Amino acid sequence: MTTKEERMSFLEEMEGVRRIRQPNRADIKKPRDLTPGHLERQRAAMAKPVVDRNPLTADDVDLLTSHDVLNWQRPGVQHGVFRKLRLGQYPIEARLDLHRMTVEEARREVFRFIQDCVRYGVRSALITHGKGERNVDGVAWLKSYLAKWLPELDDVLAFHSAQKHHGGTGAAYVMVRKGERQKKENRDRNSGR
Template identity: 75%
Template sequence: MTSKDERLAFLEEMKDVRRIRKSNRADVAARTELTPGHLVRQQAAVEAKVRDVNPLTADVVEPLTAHDVLSWQRPGVQHGVFKKLRLGQYPIEARLDLHRMTVEEARKEVFQFINDCVNYGLRSVIILHGKGERNPDGVAQLKSYLAKWLPELEPVLAFHSAQKRHGGTGAAYVMVRKSDHEKQQNREMHGGA
């Protein structure tokens, strides 16, 4: 069969086929009618309160100034360990900078940061909170809140204002507890029960 014969055979087979006059595009226009189910789900979403699992409180705190030193440790933290933290002798494994954040933004960031430190096995970190020297009332607002928040977080073992080379009283070294997984690994490695 030649190409001319093939073409004639094809046209003979297709003689009853008619062109589709409608557009071959899908109708993607959004439906404007809302079903009763849509309305119920929409109302439930509006009324549902977002559950805040962050335990940090944002009520009134004791105001601290630029030069106040932060210092706190949980019972059981060894004196030598706290001294080493206070002197900035542990390597800084992560940092969080709170400068230019609102109190609410800082509250969320501190909570998430400490949880991330536990998850990633970071033990010695620094939080830069600023000194608040430019505040007209002389109150270091974020520093004041941080001093209240850190003891509220169970994974925080201790914290202390940083050495001058790391920000002085505008930053705080934070010691974070080992995760349960790390504790178990330590016991297995050192033969503990």
């Protein structure tokens, strides 16, 4: 209970305070009319086709099975370098897992992944695509597309199915071209500066 003194003290403190008279409803405003400029920008945005800068194609692919070995190298890659890649002797600097992705999702991710590898100076990567053993048709779909896509990327020098401890025929080692920064560092280091 409050005493008379406390109540009087409270009323003195509240002197000059007025009750806010506002309805207990949300203030809903009519949507504003769209200006001609807004309508033109909207029309232009919808009419402008989205440019797909991803060069990876998604048609005419050779179908592979779970046991097929991926094996490709660009001309000029030394035999010893490719052998070392095939045997998994390069450190894996980056990984990409395509499991549970659609072909279109995998297409986007592989393109971004290789771009990121070049940007960050990653030379050796592992892409896990799965074997497709659970597919009723026996086709390793992501593996089949990956085998088509990687040679389409100029930054990929070589790839090979991984060793068993890295996923075997359900994964691939990928060798990536040096980025401009790495090339410059090599030139500087080898020029004696």
